[in-house]
Amino acid sequence: MRTLRALAAAATTALLTATAATAAAAATAAPTPPPPPRPLISDDAVDKAVARLDRTVADMMRRTGVPGVSVAVVHDDEVVHLKGYGLRRTGESAEVGPDTVFQIASLSKPVSSTVVAGALTGPDEWDSRTTLPGFSLKDPWVTDHVTTTDLFSHRSGLPDHAGDLLEDLGYDQAYVLDHLRLEALAPFRASYAYTNFGFTAAAEAVARAKGSSWQKLSADTLFKPAGMTRTSTEFSAFVNSPDHASTHVKNPDGTWSPRYVRDPDAQAPAGGVSSTATDMARWLRLQLAGGTLDGKRIVPADTLARTHLPEIVSQPANAVGTTSFYGLGWNVSYDSAGRLRLSHSGAFELGANTNVTMLPLEQLGIVVLTNGAPVGLPDAVALDFFDFAEHGKVSTDWLALAASAYAQALEDPGRSTTDYAHPPVGAKPARDSAAYTGTYDNPYYGKATVTAADDGALTLALGPKPLRFPLTHYDGDTFSFETTGENAVGRTGVTFADGTLRVEYLDVNHLGTFTQP
Numbered sequence: 001m002r003t004l005r006a007l008a009a010a011a012t013t014a015l016l017t018a019t020a021a022t023a024a025a026a027a028t029a030a031p032t033p034p035p036p037p038r039p040l041i042s043d044d045a046v047d048k049a050v051a052r053l054d055r056t057v058a059d060m061m062r063r064t065g066v067p068g069v070s071v072a073v074v075h076d077d078e079v080v081h082l083k084g085y086g087l088r089r090t091g092e093s094a095e096v097g098p099d100t101v102f103q104i105a106s107l108s109k110p111v112s113s114t115v116v117a118g119a120l121t122g123p124d125e126w127d128s129r130t131t132l133p134g135f136s137l138k139d140p141w142v143t144d145h146v147t148t149t150d151l152f153s154h155r156s157g158l159p160d161h162a163g164d165l166l167e168d169l170g171y172d173q174a175y176v177l178d179h180l181r182l183e184a185l186a187p188f189r190a191s192y193a194y195t196n197f198g199f200t201a202a203a204e205a206v207a208r209a210k211g212s213s214w215q216k217l218s219a220d221t222l223f224k225p226a227g228m229t230r231t232s233t234e235f236s237a238f239v240n241s242p243d244h245a246s247t248h249v250k251n252p253d254g255t256w257s258p259r260y261v262r263d264p265d266a267q268a269p270a271g272g273v274s275s276t277a278t279d280m281a282r283w284l285r286l287q288l289a290g291g292t293l294d295g296k297r298i299v300p301a302d303t304l305a306r307t308h309l310p311e312i313v314s315q316p317a318n319a320v321g322t323t324s325f326y327g328l329g330w331n332v333s334y335d336s337a338g339r340l341r342l343s344h345s346g347a348f349e350l351g352a353n354t355n356v357t358m359l360p361l362e363q364l365g366i367v368v369l370t371n372g373a374p375v376g377l378p379d380a381v382a383l384d385f386f387d388f389a390e391h392g393k394v395s396t397d398w399l400a401l402a403a404s405a406y407a408q409a410l411e412d413p414g415r416s417t418t419d420y421a422h423p424p425v426g427a428k429p430a431r432d433s434a435a436y437t438g439t440y441d442n443p444y445y446g447k448a449t450v451t452a453a454d455d456g457a458l459t460l461a462l463g464p465k466p467l468r469f470p471l472t473h474y475d476g477d478t479f480s481f482e483t484t485g486e487n488a489v490g491r492t493g494v495t496f497a498d499g500t501l502r503v504e505y506l507d508v509n510h511l512g513t514f515t516q517p
Contacts, residue, residue: 017438027319041362043075045147049389050081055261056384060399064176066372068096068245069254071381072281076363079281087244088371089258095204098278101230101244102369103262105346107354108233108273109199110307111222111283113329115269117291117303118221126152126306126328132205134174134351136181142188143181149275151202152328153311154194155249159509162485164267168485169445169463170422172193177201179497182444183509191310192326196270203269209413225298228279228284235263238274245371247351256359256372260350262486263412271346287342288363308332308342308360338393344380347374347406349486357382364389414505420472420491428476433458436477436496440514445506448514460494462503 027258050073066434067090068265073081104111120126126149141155154349158438162183163176171179176197186193206215215233223231230241238244238259246258264272275283282293291299310325310332317323325332333341339361346354351371355378358365366385368378382401430436433452440448449461450471452499458471460481469481476497483489483505499516506512 006060010461027110028062035360038508039362040337041359041364042337045389045392046080046364048392049385051083052388053381053385054083054085057381060377060380061086063399064260064372064375064377064403065246065254065256066188066375066377067371068100068371069377069381070096070098070100070102070277070369071243071366073366074281074284074383077285082277082281083198084277088244090248090256094243096245096371098244099230099276101241101276102371103238103245103247103264103274103348103352104280104354104369105264105271105352106196107344107346107349107367108269108358109152109269110287110342110344111231111273111275111329112199112203112269113307114151114283114287115218115222116148116203116328116385117307117348118225118299119210119217120303121298122300123302123306126303128209130202130205132177132201133209134178134238135201135205138181138183139188142185143427145188149311149328150189151195151198153326154192154198154314155189155312155326156198157188157191158193158195158198159186160193160195162193162509164487165443165506167197167266168183168487170465170469171266171446171463173200173204173268175464176266177204179444182511186343189312192314196267199270200267202482211293212404218273223279224281225291225296226282228275228282231273231275231279233272234267235265235272235274240436241274244274245369247348247373248371249349249351249373252430259352262348262350262352263371271348275369277367277369280369284358284365284367287358289362295446296342308340317401318515345379347414349373349488350513353378354383355379355382357386359386362443374406376404376406379405394417414487414492415489416492416504416510418474418493420474420493423474427474427493429475430477430479432456436501438516440501440516442511442514444511445503445514448501448503450501460501460503 014340068086068088070084082098084098084100086096088094088096090101103134130146146156163180167177177487204214207217220234226348247262248258250256286293286298290301291304307328309327312326314326315324331343335341341357341359353370353374356367366382368381370378379402383398384394433456436449437452451459460469460471471479471481474480479494480491483492489505495502500513504515
């Protein structure tokens with residue numbers, strides 16, 4: 001899922017001004033540089049924005065039905081708001097509190113970049129080559145040159161969300177990372193495409209270089225020193241916590257149910273962190289203080305500062321007509337006053353949605369955790385909060401805007417344009433089931449097996465611990481099944497032809513054809 005990203009043209013204007021000044025330097029004296037941006041939000045404005053948070057959260061929970069929310073706000077190294085709202089699990093009475101553990105999804109990325117910043121000896125080490133057994137890319141030259149920076153900023157050339165469908169089918173981290181070598185690459189360091197497993201490969205490589213596992217490196221480098229006592233990169237820690245928020249999805253009638261469990265261990269650095277509002281407030285304080293917490297240096301200032309710099313253009317023109325960037329685990333932007341804004345959202349379609357937003361110059365940040373599938377509530381709470389703090393009023397319905405952005409993001413390119421629920425008039429009959437049954441191989445997705453029941457009904461099995469999908473006939477040699485998992489796209493097609501089968505939604509990157517041996 002994509003995070004809302006907004007920034008103004010001040011950075012571009014400054015760059016053009018600087019370029020013009022350089023060109024004229026030989027003939028004229030350099031102009032006086034513009035003054036640096038300055039804080040614009042008063043303490044009183046922050047207090048007023050905080051005072052209305054309870055009402056804002058309650059209103060957005062009422063409008064969306066999201067069961068549980070937890071919010072922390074940090075200003076000038078103080079936690080000025082820390083509170084839970086709603087229920088940990090629908091149908092039960094346990095309430096969300098500041099210490100309730102949530103899955104934070106892709107909000108894991110800036111947490112993980114903090115871990116790496118703490119493990120490195122200097123900012124240049126971010127540019128070290130990524131070396132991990134079992135990991136390579138399709139182009140050997142790119143494999144030899146790709147760095148932690150490239151993979152943490154999604155500019156390696158890997159396609160959007162490469163490897164995620166393998167995770168959905170049940171493949172483990174080692175298998176996914178090994179098979180990224182089959183993905184076609186876009187131009188190296190010139191293309192932005194959000195990739196959980198590229199990010200994961202770099203984090204695991206750093207841990208290996210430091211003689212540690214990712215889980216231990218995270219705990220030893222950040223969680224323990226920062227007193228983040230309920231934060232983990234392991235799914236077992238989340239699900240076994242007695243005070244954890246179950247993930248929820250929205251039902252057709254508008255109610256919410258905890259129908260799914262999302263185990264993100266395969267992509268732990270990119271999406272596997274679980275935490276609490278209390279712990280995330282400590283992390284916010286550390287971020288805003290440049291790596292220190294309670295007077296103690298936790299993360300080197302220079303390696304942490306590197307994570308806040310733009311590394312690649314993520315959107316040449318965003319919703320407000322300006323340019324968006326991605327740093328090292330952060331969405332990086334600059335507002336019309338030239339102030340740096342850092343943010344990231346997290347979203348599991350199976351039931352979690354989160355957001356962090358910071359204005360470092362203002363020493364102000366907010367984190368919002370929820371236990372509902374993405375409908376925009378955490379982004380909207382953060383946007384509403386900063387809007388009111390800066391302007392003393394709310395300029396738009398941020399929830400409607402955020403919900404619309406998430407709805408557009410759900411228009412996945414893997415979603416079929418064919419309505420498989422309604423076969424065409426004059427659809428051709430299928431052949432005998434024996435024409436389709438058997439084992440098919442694919443170098444990327446592994447084995448596919450088609451079996452037939454006594455009545456001829458076909459079932460497709462995919463994945464290492466096979467997931468079984470009943471096939472419904474559509475037309476001739478084309479069938480369909482209902483996809484499942486984090487990246488489900490509704491009904492997708494399965495077409496048989498000359499000893500092959502093609503699974504439509506697995507073929508977005510032209511890797512979805514299986515062949516009989």
